[in-house]
Amino acid sequence: MHKEGFTLIELVIGIVLMGVIILAVFSFDIVSREIFRSAERKAIIQKESMFVLDHIQKYVWQGGGNATAPALILEEGENPGLRIRNVTGDFIGGYIFDFTNNEVIFNDGTGDYYLTNRFYNDTTAPNPADRHPFEISIEDGGVRINNFTLMYNPSGIHHYRNNPKVNVKAIYFYPYAQEE
DSSP: OOOOOHHHHHHHHHHHHHHHHHHHHHHHHHHHHHHHHHHHHHHHHHHHHHHHHHHHHHHHEEEHOSSSSSSSSEOSSSEEEEEEETSSSOEEEEEEEEETTTTEEEOOOSSSEEEEEEEEOOOOSGGGGBBBBOOEOOOOOOEEEEEEESSTTTSSOOTTBBBOOEEEEEEEEEEEEOOO
């Protein structure tokens, strides 16, 4: 009498092949999720940097001044600031770039508004050539911002996938209402 069935070798080969297929599917799923999380982190900090810079641009454009009362006033110190005044000389808002708490704070006279807590002053890279410190200056009546950097987790170590950063090398805003 002849019985049909699988031999032990055939069963083992089948189980190994099934394991390889399942492992490949799970590996693909894990890699896909990590790629998605990485892209999501990068998108978050890109949107935040656009939001903060658009906010600054909006208020700088509203600024106005003249030779005795400039529209933009730079406050230097441990945490630099930028104050903006309108054509009547009243302050319409100010920004503080807080290196200690990684925040950009806006104050319109009624209170502080935290625009981001991902602000990063890129001064700690091991290679000095890789350091890009934040700089703000007033030039020709406008404000120049160099190396505006946000990092997903500014207290962590930069990693292009797990802790990405966005750096705006240079941007310049000029008030509309500037008098001689």
